[in-house]
Amino acid sequence: MFWQQLVNGLTLGSTYSLVALGYTLIMGVLNIINMAHGEIFMIGAFVGLYLVTYLKVNIFVAMAGAMVASALLGCLMEVLALRPLRRKAVSHLAPLISTIGVSIFLESLALNIFGPQSQAFPTELATVQMQLGPIRITLVQIVILGISFGLMFVLRFWLAKTRVGKAIRTTAENIETANLLGINTNKIIFLTVALASGLGGIAGVLVGLSFNAVEPTMGLSMGLKGLAVLILGGMGNITGAMLGGLILGIAEVFTVAYGASSYRDAVAFGMIILILFIRPQGLFGKRQGGRF
Amino acid sequence: MDIILNQYYLQIAVFVLVNAILGVSIYMTLSTGQLSLGNAGFMSIGAYTCAILTVKAGFPVYLAIPIGGIAASFISVIIGFPALRLTGIYLAIATLGFGEVVRVIVLNLKVTNGALGISGIPTLGTKISKMMSSLGLPQSFGGLSAQQTSTLLVLLVLLLTLAFLVFFCTRLNRSRVGRAFAAIKADESAAEAMGINTTFYKLLAFALGALIAGIAGGLSAHLTFFIGPKDFAYHRTVEILLYAVLGGSDLVVGPIIGALLLTLLPELLRSASNYRLMIYGALLVTMMAFRPQGLISEETVRYWKGKLGRRRNQ
Numbered sequence: 001m002f003w004q005q006l007v008n009g010l011t012l013g014s015t016y017s018l019v020a021l022g023y024t025l026i027m028g029v030l031n032i033i034n035m036a037h038g039e040i041f042m043i044g045a046f047v048g049l050y051l052v053t054y055l056k057v058n059i060f061v062a063m064a065g066a067m068v069a070s071a072l073l074g075c076l077m078e079v080l081a082l083r084p085l086r087r088k089a090v091s092h093l094a095p096l097i098s099t100i101g102v103s104i105f106l107e108s109l110a111l112n113i114f115g116p117q118s119q120a121f122p123t124e125l126a127t128v129q130m131q132l133g134p135i136r137i138t139l140v141q142i143v144i145l146g147i148s149f150g151l152m153f154v155l156r157f158w159l160a161k162t163r164v165g166k167a168i169r170t171t172a173e174n175i176e177t178a179n180l181l182g183i184n185t186n187k188i189i190f191l192t193v194a195l196a197s198g199l200g201g202i203a204g205v206l207v208g209l210s211f212n213a214v215e216p217t218m219g220l221s222m223g224l225k226g227l228a229v230l231i232l233g234g235m236g237n238i239t240g241a242m243l244g245g246l247i248l249g250i251a252e253v254f255t256v257a258y259g260a261s262s263y264r265d266a267v268a269f270g271m272i273i274l275i276l277f278i279r280p281q282g283l284f285g286k287r288q289g290g291r292f
Numbered sequence: 293m294d295i296i297l298n299q300y301y302l303q304i305a306v307f308v309l310v311n312a313i314l315g316v317s318i319y320m321t322l323s324t325g326q327l328s329l330g331n332a333g334f335m336s337i338g339a340y341t342c343a344i345l346t347v348k349a350g351f352p353v354y355l356a357i358p359i360g361g362i363a364a365s366f367i368s369v370i371i372g373f374p375a376l377r378l379t380g381i382y383l384a385i386a387t388l389g390f391g392e393v394v395r396v397i398v399l400n401l402k403v404t405n406g407a408l409g410i411s412g413i414p415t416l417g418t419k420i421s422k423m424m425s426s427l428g429l430p431q432s433f434g435g436l437s438a439q440q441t442s443t444l445l446v447l448l449v450l451l452l453t454l455a456f457l458v459f460f461c462t463r464l465n466r467s468r469v470g471r472a473f474a475a476i477k478a479d480e481s482a483a484e485a486m487g488i489n490t491t492f493y494k495l496l497a498f499a500l501g502a503l504i505a506g507i508a509g510g511l512s513a514h515l516t517f518f519i520g521p522k523d524f525a526y527h528r529t530v531e532i533l534l535y536a537v538l539g540g541s542d543l544v545v546g547p548i549i550g551a552l553l554l555t556l557l558p559e560l561l562r563s564a565s566n567y568r569l570m571i572y573g574a575l576l577v578t579m580m581a582f583r584p585q586g587l588i589s590e591e592t593v594r595y596w597k598g599k600l601g602r603r604r605n606q
Contacts, residue, residue, distance in 0.1 A: 033381055033384075033385065080577065081577045081580075081581070084580075084581040084582075085580060085581065085584075091325075091584065092381070093327045093381075093384070094580045094584050095580075096327070096381065096384060097327075097533065097537055097576055097580055098576060098577050098580040098581070100530060100533070100576060101572075101573045101574065101575070101576025101577040101580070102573060102577060103573070104527070104530055104569050104570075104572055104573040104576075105569070105570050105572075105573025105574055105577070106573070107569065108567070108568075108569035108570040108573065109570055111566075111569075112566055112567070112570070220526060224388070224389070224392060224526075227385050227388070227389070228389065230385075231382070231385060231386075235381075262396075262399070262400045263396060263400060265392065265396050266392070266393050266396040266397065268389070268392075269389035269390070269392050269393045270393060272385070272386060272389045273371065273374075273386065273389065273390065273393070276374050276382070276386050277374045
């Protein structure tokens, strides 16, 4: 029972981590909270679903398609909603409000295009099960765990070692200095937003697979969970986002398994409020600066 | 007379006024430069406290509504104390999370009747006409029907509440407290260096905002006959935020104008009701890009004052 729940928690948590990574990347580089991230995630899930249902493509191709579509959407958002605000000196709340605008626009758009009902993936991945000792694991769970952990490790390595990754980290540290050092920060911002949104799109397909339900309102609830992880792990902290997501997923699954199932959605925010009381900089955050 | 005072128009006027009160509530917290996204949560606390008191404990309405407001404000102090040590973005998210926690708790408690919500709340109109008849006054005046009279009286009550709030805010702006709010909004560190107790004043603004939101919640519970957890979800918060963003949050009239426009707009665009939220979203983005200070800012007022003043002098 315990090990089974742990695996379920890790599976759920790894999708939270992917979503939170999107928030963290944008928070690190642009220093804003992208409230529309949840809706980009939802659009990614729908793109994946429609690719599988109507074009009958392989689920992995659908994930790539969802990634490309949501990355494009992210770039569009950056051009239309974020870039105009960077040009002039506005209050630091302006980008937050602007992205809230993008989020309700996208949610309503999805409601009008796809309809309010929840739709399911036609694949049989969910029914294939394996028995590993005391644990019963479905093929979907293996796919989710594999892809999300794979992506997290690749991202970590990529940010730490490659030239572009270093440029992203420099921009996150200080955007003016990065500019002076000859980094094309506009390009880096574009790249970061595309990367973050792409990760969100893949997470959308994974979550859609694991719950076997894709609906326009899934973005809001997932977006709020991602925000919770962002605070839990510490703003702009990559490790924090990864581990925070896993912690939240495990905490939620155990809350459901041992009693209070109807309070499941309150766990995330109960944790935030607790964290803000005890350790406002987050579990893995440092008091000052030092991102990634 | 009946054409102007038909029930539909009166109902819209009632909603405009309630939303204007909500606009004042977000203005209050924004006047220290803090963005609180928990106003729907406070509204929910006010509405549920008030509805439970009147429906289940038989409290009179005029007592229950202020108690609802005070309950909301009390909770806001408890969560505000840790949250206000944080900077703007943290506060916005913590309060957003608070709103969700309130929604989940309301959904699960027995006394709030879960997802079904509380129905059969006595409306303010019937309460007022009962009070009128107990005082020996006629239920209708000058050719108006009983229903029109009671709705008009409700409107009067709301208008008086709003007028009092506007008066309160304008007086507040010229007081020591209001000046402290403005200083914190302009530059928090500078204000602290000047010896202003920033935590206290931020908490005060936060609690006042919650009080007003709670009262608006109590009023709305007694206007709509029914409340449910869905009435106070994330979208309500965004709507309240829009009042301040569209109207402008420099002056108290800003959010009120915002509430007026955004309550009338959907009624005028009934045919486009499916696209209402899309329009709202696009509106938020364009406002931030082109006029982040909102429709009415201090400069606008100064400009018009200058223009009108010059004409008078000629």
